[in-house]
Amino acid sequence: MPEPIDPSLQISPQPTLNPSSYTVQLRGVTKIYPKTKFGLVDVNLRLKQGSFLFVTGPSGAGKTTLMKLIYGAERPDHGEVLVAGNSVGVLRGNRLSHLRRQLGVVFQDYKLIPRWTISENIAFVLKSQGVPRDEIERRLRPTLKLVGLQKRAECFPDQLSGGEQQRASIARAIVGSPKLLLADEPTGNLDQENALQVLSILTKLNNLGITVVITTHDMHLIQVAQAPVARIYNGRLHMVNAEQAASERV
Amino acid sequence: MLKIWRTKLGYLGQETWRGLRRGGWMNWAAISTVTVLLFLFGISLQTSWQVSGLLNQLGSQLEVSVYLEPGLSGQVMRPTVLQFPEVASVEVIEKDEAWKSLLQDLGQTDIEGATEGLGQNPLVDELKVNARSAAQVPQLAQKLARVRGVDGVEYLDEALKNLIEINRGFSRLSIVVIGLLTLTAIAVITTTIRLIVISRHQEIEVMQLVGATKMWIYLPFILQGVTFGIIGAAISWGFLSGIRQFIYRLLTDQPNFLKVVSDGLRLSNSQLILLPLILLGFGSLVGLVGSLFAVRRFALR
Secondary structure (H helix, E strand, O other), X not given: OOOOOOOOEEOOOOXXXXXXXXXXXXXXXXXXXXXXXXXXXXXXXXXXXXXXXXXXXXXXXXXXXXXXXXXXXXXXXXXXXXXXXXXXXXXXXXXXXXXXXXXXEEXXXXXXXXXXXXXXXXXXXXXXXXXXXXXXXXXXXXXXXXXXXXXXXXXXXHHOOHHHHHHHHHHHHHOOOOOEEEEEOOOOOOOHHHHHHHHHHHHHXXXXXXXXXXXXXXXXXXXXXXXXXXXXXXXXXXXXXXXXHHHHOO | OHHHHHHHHHHHHHHHHHHHHHHOXXXXXHHHHHHHHHHHHHHHHHHHXXXXXXXXXXXXXXXXXXXXXXXOOHHHHHHHHHOOOOEEEEEEEOHHHHHHHHHHHHOOOOHHHHHHHHOOOOOOOEEEEEEOOHHHHHHHHHHHHOOOOEEEEEOOHHHHHXXXXXXXXXXXXXXXXXXXXXXXXXXXXXXXXXXXXXXXXXXXXXXXXXXXXXXXXXXXXXXXXXXXXXXXXXXXXXXXXXXXXXHHHHHHOOOHHHHHHHHHHOOOHHHHHHHHHHXXXXXXXXXXXXXHHHHHHHHXX
């Protein structure tokens, strides 16, 4: 049984004194899709603030399900998902919305609105949360700078490369100053150079104290990052090291 | 605080406008249905007010004429008649006065000679009784006919009855048509808003993920529905006002009787203010219900 690599990461069910001291906690979480019979089985995971974790595994293993459980788009059949001390599975309506403001989500297909410019796409997050216009302006510039898109702010998504679009989607995910960033296959559509650029931004964000969880198939990325890796196999989550993950060729 | 509200209202206005632009021609389908509904509703309401006004107008012209038995004094009978709750006023026309007026109308100047020729004044005292409302006239006439000392009662019974019946029938028909049109307008608005919601599903998905509340996401769609109602109300009110002005102008240059009709058709100042307000209220309500139906399924997911 592989050992956890980072002391801030734990995957086995262990007693904890203060649940809110973890950014993310999964306690015995099971989620099976009735049609496919696939999903997650008895998953335990604890991430402290500022952790960085890769989640890998074969297609359909449950990586996206894990992400969805964390941001509340799915509810567990059994067990409990805690984000910043809040049980996500029982949150509804406005309480779930307010929890989601504490996390950012990045998708493989970017999910940018094609009719809007990059700055409109990013500002939209803050507008949706009722943030005043001057505050939006104040936050927009440094966010664009962080992802290197300050000169592309007024471009539309189809005027950008895949890498730039993904950086824009990262900007959108972090403009609300989240504590947790979930990136679901963020480099899936990118070439190696753009993938490394995205990784560099995510690492930078992690250095700023943001907890980052990335699902990926990209073994090169995992090896470059030298960060903890959890692997989902047969619905179960295991901690592995980068070499193990690469050798298993998920 | 003020800044937050300004931001919120600005956002809602912007999003509502964005949704309306996305609706394209579907917006006009919704607005035209609401306009037709409100136009018919407005016509019905206006007509009911106008017929009521006309009835009152005619009612005051066609008061109940009560002829007393020979020898009975109108002044003596007046307090008895005034006791009826339906009676607004009573005017006594004494037989001498009526006789004088009749002979004058006939071109006779020698009143005494004419009276002597007949032996005596052949007329009786008459009471001109005004009812409080036109609808009460037939009932009042029946009551007055039963009073001791009353020889005969006259009023334009059939004309009033017909008008009241026509008004009643029109109201019933209007209720059915308006009911059906209301359902149609709600269905069209529901479909329009639903299509707009579906066309904006990407934005809605992102909004949900970034923590926008359901109210924040769906309120602009509800405001779109209300906007359909408000625009429909404004257009239908414009049509109604135009048609009303046209009819007034036609009747103003007509002979006296039609002038009476024209006065009866005129809306009071309070009705002129109330009509657009009622149209706005009804239009907004239809828009609100239609859009609530449209977003309910999405918002409750």
